[in-house]
Amino acid sequence: MKKIAITGVSGFVxxxxxxxxxxxxxxxxxxxxxxxxxxMDLSKYGDIIKIHFSVIDLMDKSMLRSxxxxxxxxxxLHLAAFSSVAYSWKYPSESFTNNSNIFxxxxxxxxxxxxxxxxLSVGSxxxxxxxxxxxxxxxxxxxxxPISPYAVARVSQELMSKVYVKAYGMQVILTxxxxxxxxxxxxxxxxxxxxxxxxxxxKAGKTEGVIETGxxxxxxxxxxxxxxxxxxYMLLMEGTPGEIYNICSGKGVKLIDLIEIISxxxxxxxxxxxxxxxxxxxxxxxxxxxxxxxxxxIGWNSEIELKDTIKDMILERLG
Amino acid sequence: MKKIAITGVSGFVxxxxxxxxxxxxxxxxxxxxxxxxxxMDLSKYGDIIKIHFSVIDLMDKSMLRSxxxxxxxxxxLHLAAFSSVAYSWKYPSESFTNNSNIFxxxxxxxxxxxxxxxxLSVGSxxxxxxxxxxxxxxxxxxxxxPISPYAVARVSQELMSKVYVKAYGMQVILTxxxxxxxxxxxxxxxxxxxxxxxxxxxKAGKTEGVIETGxxxxxxxxxxxxxxxxxxYMLLMEGTPGEIYNICSGKGVKLIDLIEIISxxxxxxxxxxxxxxxxxxxxxxxxxxxxxxxxxxIGWNSEIELKDTIKDMILERLG
Numbered sequence: 001m002k003k004i005a006i007t008g009v010s011g012f013v014x015x016x017x018x019x020x021x022x023x024x025x026x027x028x029x030x031x032x033x034x035x036x037x038x039x040m041d042l043s044k045y046g047d048i049i050k051i052h053f054s055v056i057d058l059m060d061k062s063m064l065r066s067x068x069x070x071x072x073x074x075x076x077l078h079l080a081a082f083s084s085v086a087y088s089w090k091y092p093s094e095s096f097t098n099n100s101n102i103f104x105x106x107x108x109x110x111x112x113x114x115x116x117x118x119x120l121s122v123g124s125x126x127x128x129x130x131x132x133x134x135x136x137x138x139x140x141x142x143x144x145x146p147i148s149p150y151a152v153a154r155v156s157q158e159l160m161s162k163v164y165v166k167a168y169g170m171q172v173i174l175t176x177x178x179x180x181x182x183x184x185x186x187x188x189x190x191x192x193x194x195x196x197x198x199x200x201x202x203k204a205g206k207t208e209g210v211i212e213t214g215x216x217x218x219x220x221x222x223x224x225x226x227x228x229x230x231x232x233y234m235l236l237m238e239g240t241p242g243e244i245y246n247i248c249s250g251k252g253v254k255l256i257d258l259i260e261i262i263s264x265x266x267x268x269x270x271x272x273x274x275x276x277x278x279x280x281x282x283x284x285x286x287x288x289x290x291x292x293x294x295x296x297x298i299g300w301n302s303e304i305e306l307k308d309t310i311k312d313m314i315l316e317r318l319g
Numbered sequence: 320m321k322k323i324a325i326t327g328v329s330g331f332v333x334x335x336x337x338x339x340x341x342x343x344x345x346x347x348x349x350x351x352x353x354x355x356x357x358x359m360d361l362s363k364y365g366d367i368i369k370i371h372f373s374v375i376d377l378m379d380k381s382m383l384r385s386x387x388x389x390x391x392x393x394x395x396l397h398l399a400a401f402s403s404v405a406y407s408w409k410y411p412s413e414s415f416t417n418n419s420n421i422f423x424x425x426x427x428x429x430x431x432x433x434x435x436x437x438x439l440s441v442g443s444x445x446x447x448x449x450x451x452x453x454x455x456x457x458x459x460x461x462x463x464x465p466i467s468p469y470a471v472a473r474v475s476q477e478l479m480s481k482v483y484v485k486a487y488g489m490q491v492i493l494t495x496x497x498x499x500x501x502x503x504x505x506x507x508x509x510x511x512x513x514x515x516x517x518x519x520x521x522k523a524g525k526t527e528g529v530i531e532t533g534x535x536x537x538x539x540x541x542x543x544x545x546x547x548x549x550x551x552y553m554l555l556m557e558g559t560p561g562e563i564y565n566i567c568s569g570k571g572v573k574l575i576d577l578i579e580i581i582s583x584x585x586x587x588x589x590x591x592x593x594x595x596x597x598x599x600x601x602x603x604x605x606x607x608x609x610x611x612x613x614x615x616x617i618g619w620n621s622e623i624e625l626k627d628t629i630k631d632m633i634l635e636r637l638g
Contacts, residue, residue, distance in 0.1 A: 093423035104412035156475040
């Protein structure tokens with residue numbers, strides 16, 4: 001029975017990862033780590049997944065060491081992170097050091113306790129930075145030019161992982177995950193926030209309304225979280241240590257078009273009003289990835305269409 | 320009168336930087352910051368440089384803030400660092416976080432207190448990593464592949480600096496400094512360590528001897544610290560924010576040939592014996608830089624020949 005440790009287990013992605021294990025009858029023992037107790041009911045996985053849970057701040061290296069000495073994971077899915085780009089603009093230094101420190105504590109404890117453990121280090125499409133049109137879709141060997149403190153932290157984690165793989169023979173597999181969306185995503189993120197405000201207009205009995213946005217002309221590559229967790233599982237099992245894999249749909253969608261899909265599905269007419277305070281300094285205009293490497297080397301494809309993801313996200317809110 | 324703050328003022332490079340200011344009659348006010356009291360006599364600069372000194376651990380951001388609120392530097396030369404690659408292999412996580420944290424504290428305090436201050440962020444040739452022969456001599460736009468925890472920290476600092484320049488309009492100028500050597504360098508570094516052991520053999524009255532070394536086939540680009548500090552001053556004054564400048568001689572020297580120069584100058588015959596414990600995991604085979612950018616854009620050239628540097632280092636020990 002596989003022994004998998006998951007950091008950030010109380011978060012959005014981890015819940016879907018557990019669902020994936022459960023739905024695919026992957027019997028395993030899971031050690032969930034998080035600062036916060038999971039909101040979801042962990043007992044529901046009981047007949048397939050044996051789940052342990054520990055409240056831990058990953059800044060506490062000695063506690064992590066004793067937990068790992070006890071559990072001895074064979075796989076680690078490292079999801080814990082301060083993953084908000086907006087937060088990183090407000091608190092660049094805190095965002096950077098927290099992300100770096102928790103990763104370094106984790107990798108050092110693994111090196112010491114379970115050096116042959118396979119680790120999935122989750123990175124971000126933000127690492128690519130401000131790229132020009134002819135670089136799209138982005139490939140993993142593209143030169144990277146990170147333009148936010150969050151992105152720099154992610155690049156550092158990637159570079160550090162490569163050092164650990166090359167110098168210490170560790171088994172760290174790397175992703176650059178593009179914008180993932182789906183049911184149960186935190187309301188602070190951009191797509192749930194759009195959906196909530198558009199549903200509110202509908203619930204107020206109106207047929208049209210206005211929402212405040214940042215720059216709606218930016219283009220992103222959205223991928224359903226349920227596709228993402230399948231990629232994470234496949235990479236944990238079969239990814240090559242030291243290699244980076246884009247996890248993306250390969251399709252670029254303008255935020256204004258995404259709003260259009262939401263408003264059509266909800267059934268209201270929406271106008272957007274740009275609030276300049278919501279525009280991030282020096283944001284990327286367009287990020288679209290190439291899933292070619294993971295498709296050809298691992299056999300993963302994104303399967304869920306954006307409109308279906310949006311529909312599921314609206315449905316969970318309506319009832 | 321220019322107001323210059325220097326972090327790591329008690330170190331090897333800072334002492335030479337102060338000498339440079341003094342020898343060139345550059346009247347200025349200097350705030351020196353360090354965890355350790357300088358060993359050199361600061362009063363000797365008295366008629367040209369007005370020096371203040373504060374003992375500070377740069378991890379203490381609030382203390383740094385109050386010092387900068389008081390001094391309000393126009394220039395910051397950031398030399399403080401855990402700059403040992405060997406230490407970074409022993410304590411990868413500590414090396415990385417300490418270097419990152421002190422840089423982030425510094426840059427955040429500058430952003431808050433003196434945002435238009437010009438900052439020289441000192442990086443390292445180690446950032447280039449393991450490059451192939453056809454990439455030599457290394458140019459600043461060369462893709463970088465750092466292979467030590469120390470090098471990753473330096474790359475992170477560089478990437479973070481670019482974010483601060485682009486997003487916040489700060490004036491951070493970047494270097495990739497190659498191996499600098501010269502009088503007063505700490506004995507733990509490779510060249511002083513060779514010189515000391517070879518002089519010891521001479522002092523013991525022998526005409527030949529054996530020294531233990533790591534890999535003596537590696538090739539490095541050595542540049543005299545007195546040339547380096549001149550480059551730092553020129554870049555502080557005239558470098559373009561966000562731009563990276565190699566500081567190097569452009570000439571590669573094999574460690575075994577360096578040992579040969581030392582032993583000839585000292586006048587003893589030396590055999591080397593490789594101690595595998597002194598070989599670093601995954602070290603770079605060859606690092607030689609191109610000084611083309613700083614030569615053409617800033618007008619700096621390395622002037623002191625390696626044999627003269629070595630002679631000066633031997634003389635300070637004998638005399």
